[in-house]
Amino acid sequence: MAKRRGEINPLGNTFGSHEAEKRDAKSRIPNLFKQLSSQIEISGEDVTGYLKQHFGVESIGKTSHWQLASGQQASFTEMVLDHTQLKNDTEVNFDINGREQALLNEESVADLDSLTYQQFHPAVARYKNGKIEILDGSRRRAWFLFHKHDGYRVLVTRDELALDDAKNLAKQLQSAKEHNLFEIGQQCLTMQKHNPTLKQADLAKLHNCSQAKICRALKAASVDIRLIQLYPIAGELSIADYDLLFKVMSRYQDTLNDEIIRIQELLAVQLDGVEVHEHKEIISQTLKASLSSERPNKPPVVTSTLRHFESKDMFARKKESNRAVSFEFGRIKKDVLKEIESSVQAILAQHYRD
Structure with a gap:
């Protein structure tokens, strides 16, 4: 029996029906776009102009297929974003891009003023959680945002990229401006967070630089x-x-x-x-x-002895100021220190819950 107009979909209140509709709609999108493109061409209209008018997309270029570090392939399609789209629809993840956005300002991207006339190299991005995540090209993005300029060219993939593939791609493409010491140090800290066994020598190999530079970068990051x-x-x-x-x-x-x-x-x-x-x-x-200049007046630190020892090298003392309390131990046996630490942790756990 044909469904009457205005009749409520009987699947509407069925468990899982919404997800089924979403999957069905998603599966039809590629074919709909092919039909749309074909009909636009037959009608004699300009595809780029139509997309800009009805979908807010400046233009869509040809698709390129790139080989990733993992051996997988991803398809990237060029898009041109206006200022509003760039501001609202794009984002930068430091862990992937490695560029500290808080340190970008008009002066630091002034070397990109040629973008006023031409963007020679498109940025590279992926769709992630409904946003266009910039893998490479965050300085160019900042320039366009500061100057409220339209025409940001970016190659975007909808393919799922593994974390390592995304990082390697960003690293391979990044060539215009070397990351500063603070950024390199922050990248190292992020790597150590994910892999605590990494030493400075390991980080130097990963960044293709000297261990001395890694040491300086970690200090800069602090x-x-x-x-x-x-x-x-x-x-x-x-x-x-x-x-x-x-x-x-x-x-x-x-x-x-x-x-x-x-x-x-x-x-x-x-x-x-x-x-x-x-x-x-x-x-x-x-x-x-x-x-x-003269050091500002600071509250005095009061030091008190917790216990006296026969050896002059051994000590246990407390230092207290108006903001902090610290305990210091010297020449104390390791097993005793472990007991002290366990006791402190137990007391803190008793009074402060996670």
Whole structure:
């Protein structure tokens, strides 16, 4: 019997019917697109113009098939996004892309100003959780967003990419601008989080650099990112600059937020009307002055002995300030230290639940 118009689908309230409808609809999409493309061509309309008008897509280019590190293949299709689509529909995952987006600003991407006229190399991305995730091309993305420019070209795949394939692809494609020390250090920390057995020598091999550079990068990664953001172009910072930032961070441990705000206010005046290429020297001098100024008054640390020992090298003491309490032990047997640690963990577990 034919279904009457307006009649409610009897599967609507059946368990699993919604998922079945979704699967059925998804299976029909490729054929519908083929039919749509064929009918547009027969009608004599321009496919690109039609897609832009009805689907908000600037243009779709030809599909390319790429071989991945795992041996699998993926199909990438070129798209051109306008500013609104770029802002709302794209994202960057640091663990994959490796570029710290918080350190990108107009000055740091000024070397890409040729994008005003032509984007010679398209970015590369994948569809992930309803978003276009940029694997390579996050600096180009930032430039287009800062300048509110349309025409961001990107090769996008809908194929499922394994995590390692996505990372390798991003690494192979990334060639325009070397990652700064902070970014390399953050990448190393991420790798060690997923694989705690990785040593600095292993990380050096993975990054194809010296172990000394990995050591410097890990130190740079420990610097508060707000201090790095004081500089217009993070990529210009040397290990000496990171050493300076590390010293500032170490000195103002308890009042770092206040010190950063003070320096930002000071720089807003000092850098007004000054050319960007002169900013770095002024900022560094301001930070050095911050270190050479009188140390702000800090609450005293009270040290008390927990137990006296016959040996002068052995000690057990407590240090207490208004914000923290620490216990220090010297020359104590390892099994005794393990008992102390177990006792502390048991007490914390008793009073604080996960």
